[in-house]
Each structure stands twice: as C-alpha cells, then as structure tokens.
Amino acid sequence: xxxxLEARRVGIHYRRQRSGESLIAVDGVDLRIASGxxxxxxxxxxxxxxxxxxxxxxxxxxxxxxxxxDGREITAPGPDRAMVFQQPSLLPWRTVTGNILYGLEMQRRxxxxxxxxxxxxxxxxxxxxxxxxxPSELSGGMQQRVNLARALATDPELLLLDEPFAALDAQxxxxxxxxxxxxxxxxxxxxxxxxxDIAEAVYLADRVIVFxxxxxxxxxxxxxxxxxxxxxxxxxxxxxVEYERTIWETIREExxxxxxxPPAAVA
Amino acid sequence: MATPSGQLDTIASPAEPQALVRRPxxxxxxxxxxxxxxxxxxxAVVLFFVVWQGVGIIRETxxxxxxxxxxxxxxxxxxxxxxxxxxxxxxxxYVQDGRIWKDVAVSGQELLVGYVSxxxxxxxxxxxxxxxxxxxxxxxxxxxxxYATPRIVLLPLFIIWFGIGVESKIAVVFLGxxxxxxxxxxxxxxxxxxxxxxxxxxxxxxxLQLFRTIxxxxxxxxxxxxxxxxxxxxxxxxxxxxxxxAQFGVGQMMAVAGATxxxxxxxxxxxxxxxxxxxxxxxxxxLEQRFEAWRPRPN
Numbered sequence: 001x002x003x004x005l006e007a008r009r010v011g012i013h014y015r016r017q018r019s020g021e022s023l024i025a026v027d028g029v030d031l032r033i034a035s036g037x038x039x040x041x042x043x044x045x046x047x048x049x050x051x052x053x054x055x056x057x058x059x060x061x062x063x064x065x066x067x068x069x070d071g072r073e074i075t076a077p078g079p080d081r082a083m084v085f086q087q088p089s090l091l092p093w094r095t096v097t098g099n100i101l102y103g104l105e106m107q108r109r110x111x112x113x114x115x116x117x118x119x120x121x122x123x124x125x126x127x128x129x130x131x132x133x134x135p136s137e138l139s140g141g142m143q144q145r146v147n148l149a150r151a152l153a154t155d156p157e158l159l160l161l162d163e164p165f166a167a168l169d170a171q172x173x174x175x176x177x178x179x180x181x182x183x184x185x186x187x188x189x190x191x192x193x194x195x196x197d198i199a200e201a202v203y204l205a206d207r208v209i210v211f212x213x214x215x216x217x218x219x220x221x222x223x224x225x226x227x228x229x230x231x232x233x234x235x236x237x238x239x240x241v242e243y244e245r246t247i248w249e250t251i252r253e254e255x256x257x258x259x260x261x262p263p264a265a266v267a
Numbered sequence: 268m269a270t271p272s273g274q275l276d277t278i279a280s281p282a283e284p285q286a287l288v289r290r291p292x293x294x295x296x297x298x299x300x301x302x303x304x305x306x307x308x309x310x311a312v313v314l315f316f317v318v319w320q321g322v323g324i325i326r327e328t329x330x331x332x333x334x335x336x337x338x339x340x341x342x343x344x345x346x347x348x349x350x351x352x353x354x355x356x357x358x359x360x361y362v363q364d365g366r367i368w369k370d371v372a373v374s375g376q377e378l379l380v381g382y383v384s385x386x387x388x389x390x391x392x393x394x395x396x397x398x399x400x401x402x403x404x405x406x407x408x409x410x411x412x413x414y415a416t417p418r419i420v421l422l423p424l425f426i427i428w429f430g431i432g433v434e435s436k437i438a439v440v441f442l443g444x445x446x447x448x449x450x451x452x453x454x455x456x457x458x459x460x461x462x463x464x465x466x467x468x469x470x471x472x473x474x475l476q477l478f479r480t481i482x483x484x485x486x487x488x489x490x491x492x493x494x495x496x497x498x499x500x501x502x503x504x505x506x507x508x509x510x511x512x513a514q515f516g517v518g519q520m521m522a523v524a525g526a527t528x529x530x531x532x533x534x535x536x537x538x539x540x541x542x543x544x545x546x547x548x549x550x551x552x553x554l555e556q557r558f559e560a561w562r563p564r565p566n
Contacts, residue, residue: 058469
C-alpha cells in the first residue's frame with residue numbers, strides 16, 4: 001500500500017496564552033499511514049495528540065521535522081483533508097443539508113449536483129428524513145452524524161477525527177463506533193482517529209499508536225489483528241481484552257511518569 | 268438505517284421525523300394555550316382603563332369625596348388626572364384641527380431619518396469594530412466617551428450648528444440610537460463560537476467567507492437586540508429634542524400643552540409616542556422570528 005501520510009521527526013510548539021512561554025507539545029513524532037488504513041492515536045490527556053491532528057489538518061504550523069501528505073508538505077488546510085470535530089460544531093442557522101454542504105461551499109466546489117451529494121450522505125450516516133432539520137432539533141449522536149457527513153462531503157483523501165464521540169453517553173458512543181465502521185467500510189477513507197478511549201481505538205483501528213505524556217512522542221505501536229467487519233461483541237473477547245491491557249499498561253506508565261515531571265519549555 | 272448487528276442500535280438511531288412533532292392534543296385546548304398571553308394581557312389593560320375611568324366617575328358623582336370606611340377618597344381634579352375619555356376627546360380635537368398631520372410628519376421624519384441612518388452605520392461600524400481589534404482600540408475611547416454622555420446634553424450645540432428645525436433633532440436621534448446598535452453588533456461578532464471559526468478555517472474558508480457564513484449570521488441576534496434598544500433612545504431623542512426647541516412635532520405640541528395646563532393633550536401625545544414605540548418593537552419582533560427560525564423553541 002502506498003504511504004498516504006508521513007510524519008518525520010515532527011515537533012510542534014505550543015504557546016501558553018498567559019505567560020507567553022513556548023512549550024513543546026509534540027516532539028519528534030515519526031509516523032507513517034498507508035492509503036486506506038485506519039490509525040488511532042491514544043495517549044494520556046494533554047499528550048499533544050489533538051495538537052498533532054490540528055497540524056495534520058494544517059491549522060497549526062510545525063516547528064521542526066516534516067509532515068507529508070502524498071509526498072507534499074502540509075502548510076495549510078486543503079480539500080484533501082477533512083476534520084470531524086470533537087464538538088459537533090454545526091452552524092445552528094443552517095439545516096442538516098446546509099451543514100453537510102458547508103465544506104464544499106467554502107472550497108467553491110458546490111454545484112448543481114450538491115443536493116444529491118447531501119442526500120446520499122444523509123442516508124449514509126443514517127439520518128434519512130432529517131435533511132431539512134435544524135441542528136437544535138437533533139440529539140448529540142445525530143449531530144455527530146452530521147459532523148461526519150460534512151467531512152465526508154468534500155471527499156477527502158484523509159479523514160481526521162478528533163475524539164468525535166468523547167462527549168456522547170456510553171450507549172450512544174458504542175452505536176456511533178459501530179456506525180463509523182459501517183460508513184468507513186463503504187468509503188474506505190484513510191483515517192486518523194484521536195481518542196483517549198482505549199477500547200474505542202482497538203475496536204476501530206488497524207493500528208493503534210500510543211503517545212507519551214507531554215511532550216508527545218510515539219511510545220508504542222500495536223497492529224490490531226482483529227478481523228473485519230467487527231462487531232461490538234468482540235469487545236468482550238480475550239484477544240480484544242489483551243490488546244486493551246497492553247495499551248492500558250503503557251499509558252498508565254506514562255501517566256505516572258508525567259505526574260512526576262513539569263512540562264518541558266523550548267530551550 | 269439498519270446496521271449489520273448489535274442490539275444497541277435502537278438506542279441512538281434517530282427516530283422517524285414524525286416522532287419530533289408534538290403529540291396532538293385537543294385542538295381547543297391548544298388554541299386556548301396559544302392565545303393565553305394575549306387574553307390575559309388584554310384583560311389587564313381593559314381593567315386598568317376601567318379603574319382609571321372610574322376615578323372620573325367618582326369625581327363627577329361624589330365631588331366631596333367617597334367614604335371608604337375610616338378613609339375618604341377624593342378624586343384628583345381633571346387638570347391633575349384626566350380620564351381616558353378626556354384624553355380621547357383631546358386626541359379627537361387634535362385630529363380635527365389638523366395640527367396632528369404636520370406634527371406627525373415632522374416627528375416621523377426626525378425619527379425615521381435619524382434611526383435608519385443610525386441602524387445602517389451602527390451595524391456596519393459594529394461589524395468592523397468587532398472584527399478588527401485595532402480599529403476597536405482606536406475607536407473605543409470615543410465610543411466610551413459618547414456612550415457615557417447623555418447624548419441629549421449635546422442638543423444646545425446641535426441647535427447652534429443645525430438650528431431649531433428637524434436637522435438638530437435628527438442628529439440627537441442618530442447619536443442616541445447608534446451606540447446601542449453599534450456596541451451590541453460588535454459584541455455579537457466578538458462572541459462568535461470559536462468552534463465554528465475552526466470549522467471554517469479547516470475547510471479553507473477565506474476571511475470574507477468566514478465573515479459571511481459565520482460572523483454575520485452569528486451576530487444577527489445581537490444586532491436585533493441593539494436595534495430594539497435603539498428604538499427607545501431614538502424616541503427619547505425626538506421628544507426631548509422637541510421639548511427644548513422646535514416649531515413643530517409631537518414633542519413640541521406636548522411642551523406647549525403642558526405649559527398651558529392642557530393635561531389631556533399631554534396624555535394624548537404620550538399615547539401617540541408610546542404607540543409608535545410599541546409598533547416599531549413589534550415589527551422588529553416579527554423580523555426576529557423570520558431570522559431565527561433555527562432557534563429551538565420551548566415546547
């Protein structure tokens with residue numbers, strides 16, 4: 001499989017709003033994602049995993065190293081990437097259809113066929129009949145479905161997901177995980193998924209990458225050998241639990257280590 | 268929407284849209300509930316005027332006062348408190364002698380020109396100030412100074428500059444209304460949801476696209492609040508401006524009527540102005556409903 005995304009010794013600095021001092025959020029991340037692969041990054045909170053994702057999206061500049069998408073340096077947001085945000089972040093004054101087409105409009109790619117694109121995506125994410133609903137009329141899980149459809153509408157090369165189910169209740173979260181796998185199965189987009197939920201990472205991904213505590217580095221990579229299509233029942237099986245336990249112990253080690261040391265400033 | 272497997276599906280899978288519609292209740296019951304605020308409000312107003320008119324009836328039937336147990340209620344004189352019917356008669360006379368048309372035309376012109384120009388400039392400037400921090404830093408001292416000053420105190424200056432015609436009143440109305448509109452609009456832009464800005468940026472939106480699709484619709488509720496507050500300031504400007512110095516206008520009529528002890532006529536002017544304010548606020552509410560179809564409605 002050709003490489004879709006490649007990170008070479010990527011360092012990202014983070015400026016503290018109040019003191020103005022620069023901290024190292026991500027330090028020397030090496031990462032390679034193959035085309036069509038589903039990769040999840042987990043790590044203790046504040047490990048810079050969301051920062052890394054924002055850099056891949058082009059919202060944040062990197063301080064060192066290089067970040068390549070299809071061999072080209074990432075410098076700004078582009079139509080080849082789309083983000084599913086942690087908060088649904090839907091425009092409240094646009095209907096479901098209007099929100100799904102938002103990205104296409106911003107990229108000046110909306111046209112006569114947009115309406116049918118929106119209709120297809122509404123059905124893909126399981127919201128048939130809600131095309132003209134306002135976001136305020138939808139539940140949290142349904143709003144996240146729109147968030148996902150909006151990202152898919154631009155037909156990106158790389159789908160970025162920033163803890164999209166973190167704010168949902170436990171049952172809705174599991175349903176959404178299963179729905180995401182169903183949608184991913186149909187589109188087979190290369191996906192980079194950020195989460196702090198280990199079971200979620202193991203359940204969704206082909207490969208789970210564990211970040212160290214701040215500054216974030218790659219601590220461990222685990223290839224998940226579970227067959228697809230996956231089922232929620234797998235979460236109770238021994239193989240699954242074993243993956244979960246390995247990752248959990250690595251993260252626990254990191255949490256204990258980070259509690260003993262202050263964040264590193266830029267030299 | 269059927270997913271391959273898993274009994275959890277039914278929990279979060281969206282229901283059919285009909286499920287969002289409220290359960291049908293008895294039609295008469297629903298109509299009653301919908302009109303309840305109007306019915307109670309109207310009844311209270313009618314009661315208020317009946318009691319007020321009752322004072323006049325007591326004045327005529329018992330000029331010596333009405334004994335209420337140990338207390339004695341003496342109705343105030345007509346000069347002090349005219350009854351609703353007295354006011355209606357004064358209003359009728361005002362219409363019949365034709366003065367009203369000239370006064371309304373003058374006051375209306377002052378209000379309309381002053382308020383509309385305040386709204387246009389206030390919205391544009393507010394958007395710019397909210398968007399460009401440096402412009403805000405530059406204009407903030409002036410806005411703070413003028414907003415803290417009751418704009419009416421500038422009237423003597425405006426009369427020197429523009430005379431006692433409509434121009435000086437337009438200036439007062441304009442300055443009275445613009446700050447509420449401008450400050451609210453700027454606050455609207457500054458209170459935008461950062462998550463939405465991030466979405467726009469992530470999809471590569473230009474500054475202009477960001478402004479048009481996020482900043483402008485996001486500040487509409489604030490702009491409408493500013494416009495509503497501006498109405499009160501504008502009406503104050505018209506009336507007080509005319510009280511100080513004018514040849515025509517509803518405020519000028521009230522000043523003359525007050526100086527000549529025609530309290531019924533003063534009240535007639537008061538109702539005319541209050542009615543105008545209520546009408547403007549009502550129109551704005553209608554506009555608000557049009558703009559905010561997306562807002563969640565209680566129940």
